[in-house]
Amino acid sequence: MSNVIKTAAFLAFAYIAVPLAVGSNTYVIGLIVAALTIGGIAVAWALLGNLGGMVSFGHAAFFGVGAYVSALLTLRGGWPVFPAMLVAGLGAAVASVATMPALRLRGPYFALAILAYAEIFRILATELKPVTGGAAGLLSIPRLPNVLGLDFGSKLGGYFVILTIVVAAMAAYHLIRRSAYGLALKAMHDSEDATRVVGVNSTVLKAWMLVVSAFITGMVGAFNAHYINFLEPDYAFAGQWTTLAIVSAIFGGYRTVTGPLVGAVVVYLVDQLAFKPILPQGHQIVLGVLLGAMILFSPGGLMPMLMAKLSRKEGPAHAA
């Protein structure tokens, strides 16, 4: 199946089949929106992790900054929601510039440094009471608007908005990956000196990946703020936004474009629909076991494993 057909099938499934199948079930569509929210961060995280070669434990910082920027612009500045969400992405991108000194670090040192930045942003949001409302947070954040008769403030409307953000993020990931920049970024992981001596400015490329990743995460954070209409620092900058995204991306296969999204949907929905009813307390333990098993038996993640199985299945058919 060609990539165009696969993409068209995916879009038709996501934009038509899913709403037709479960659009009227607000509980299920709410769960899918939550899964897509994590999926959006996971795609952004994978873009930095796979192409930039940097493992970030601090994406909650960009999620939180995006959420607060959009909430404040709409609440205090009277901005329309969608332009505010775009500016929120830019705000998160600008916030990522503050984390750039961490780019000098590698491996776990970078991961820990950026985790510290997330904590700094949380403390700032807590302490800047006149602007952010402090620990009490922001209430009555404007909901997603009604445009041309489409109510994006509804559960189903929210689904279309977050789906579009995630699809756009995946398209950006795909385009960057297949460009010369993507090739250079991939090459940098195991042969940084070899890429630098042919003219690649590795620091600038990594910085760009951080900015793009932060922008996407900020947009997702902004969406979430308008979807739930409430914000507080401990929620907006919670570590779960990072950890769930990392688990999803690794489980799904962060070196593929679709892996992080598939990982998020599988991890979150299976957890909520299957494990939580059986184990109301500590159901995440099962996820931990599943992730461990995935790393042991298919380190590339779910999507590469499925693709390998499919190609093995198709092999004899082609031969025949």
Next chain:
Amino acid sequence: MLLELDGITVAFGGLIAVGDVTFSMAEGDVLGLVGPNGAGKTTLFNAVSGLVRPTRGKARFLGRDLVAMPIHARARAGIGRAFQVPQPMHELTVRENLMVASRFATGRIDKQRIEEILDLLKLGHKADADAATSLALTEQKALEVGKALATNPKLLMLDEVLAGLETAGKRAFMHTLSEVRQRYGLALMIIEHDIETITRLCPRVVVLNFGRLIAEGSPDHVFNDPEVIRSYTGGEAA
């Protein structure tokens, strides 16, 4: 002048790897850089290509200060470098390796030049193969040269690219290098242990020993220099 090195010194703590080395190259020059193991040849290459920063001294390339220039900018200025141990860019095909080099060093992907390089280095049949896992040693060495050529260099620095090749492979590769030089008219700086190779390829040779330049001149001249002979034999000159 293409390259001017003036008193280049590279020290790692108390160890002087390269000490007060001065020489220059004009455009189109071919220079052999020889010396026993540990003489400082690769460190000098690293200093010119930017992988280490000289402790002292001046380096200029086409009149521009090299010492303050970042590594990627040196490639863009026209310095191409092939490593002794091939360093293919992982996860990329042979052609993609050349595309990255072309794009980032020159600002555009010069497809015609890439195909020309693939043809010249006899890598056409492996153009779409994985560069890190699918190439024989000779092909890896060829790709190393190819990446440097794709940057459109004015100076090509080759660090023992013939090492590990058997005699026939070495001769074929030397022939290819001569073709490369003729085709692109670039200057070559070559590190090589094999005296025959150096004598054939390089009209001028610089000899290093313990980081110091001990002789410079034609191959005949330097390989008969008593100090050079001593440096290789560790004893008295014949």
